Amino acid sequence: MNTETHDSANVxxxxxxxxxxxxxxxxDKTSEFKPLHDINPLRLGYIDGHAGLAGKTVLDVGCGGGILSESMAKLGADAVTGIDMAEKSLKIAKLHALEENVGNISYRHIRVEELAEEMxxxxxxxxxMELLEHVPDPAAIIRACAELVKPDGMVFFSTINRNPKSYAHAIVGAEYLLGLVPRGTHDWQKFITPAELARMCRQAGLDVIDSKGMTYNPLTKIYRLDDNTDVNYQIACRPQ
Known part of the structure; x- marks a missing residue:
């Protein structure tokens, strides 16, 4: 694999x-990835509630160390494939799945656009989830996801809204005041409004059927899903 070529394309x-x-x-649930562990049950429940993961073939794009991928496999998916461009993260994901004896999961170092051509x-x-705000061309990622899903399947995205409130919460609050994630994790200019995401989905042949916001209470340190999409939010889509 020519990683230089792949790494330069929408990465x-x-x-x-x-x-x-x-x-x-x-x-490490006490590390910089603690927020991902904290929100994972919410993400998992949202996906399973709409798609019913049991017996399904699942692709997790931008899987990182496999937190969501592995939980979907454990919930009863027939086969889960996680893909990411960070090879070190994939090695951790593979090792953890081996340690947990999760056999219905596999990981690949491949761009989603390339996989869409292959499968x-x-x-x-x-x-x-939590990928679109980290890539140069999120619309290309969405198009590839639309190409990868079966005509009767479902696609899920999560990202961060772009407005003054999201800057205050996701950048100033989460990175500088509360230290929930490392400083520099996010670039506010790469955040995506729900209207922009819905438009990119429609252009890719996907209809948004549901959206939910995710809020964090700094006093109780608890995340929950609600209808407020001002900062973090996720959507469920079906092919048109």
Missing amino acids: DAAEIDKFSRLAHKWW PHAFDVVTC
């Missing part, structure tokens, strides 16, 4: 390097 090398340097901490309409469920 931010600085983002890959950032997550690669933290790869050994993916499964069109191959998956019942496609998830792409």
Whole structure:
């Protein structure tokens, strides 16, 4: 595989390097990845509630260390494939799945656009969570996800809204005041409004059938899903 070619296509090398340097901490629930562990039950429940993961073939785009991928496999998916461009994260994901004896999961170092050419309409469920705000061309990722899902399948995205409130919460609050994630994790200019995401989905042949916001209470330190999409939010889509 010519990684230089792949890495230059819709991949931010600085983002890959950032997550690669933290790869050994993916499964440390007290580390920088604690928020992902905290929100994972909410993400998992949202996906399973809409798609019914049991017996399904699932693709997790931008899987990182496998937190969501592995939980979907454990919930009864027939087969889960996780893909990411950070090889160090994939090594951690593979090792953890081996330690947990999760046999219905596999990981690949491949761009989603490339996989879409290789395996069109191959998956019942496609998830792409917390990735779109980290790539140069999110619309291309969405198009590839639409190409990978079966005509009767479902696609899920999560990202961060772009407005003054999201800057205050996701950048100032989460990175500088509360220290929930490392400073520099996010670039506010790459955040995506729900209207922009819905438009990109429609252009890719996907209809948004549901959206939910995710809020964090700094006093109780609890995340919950609600109808407020001002900051973090996720959507469920079906092919048109």
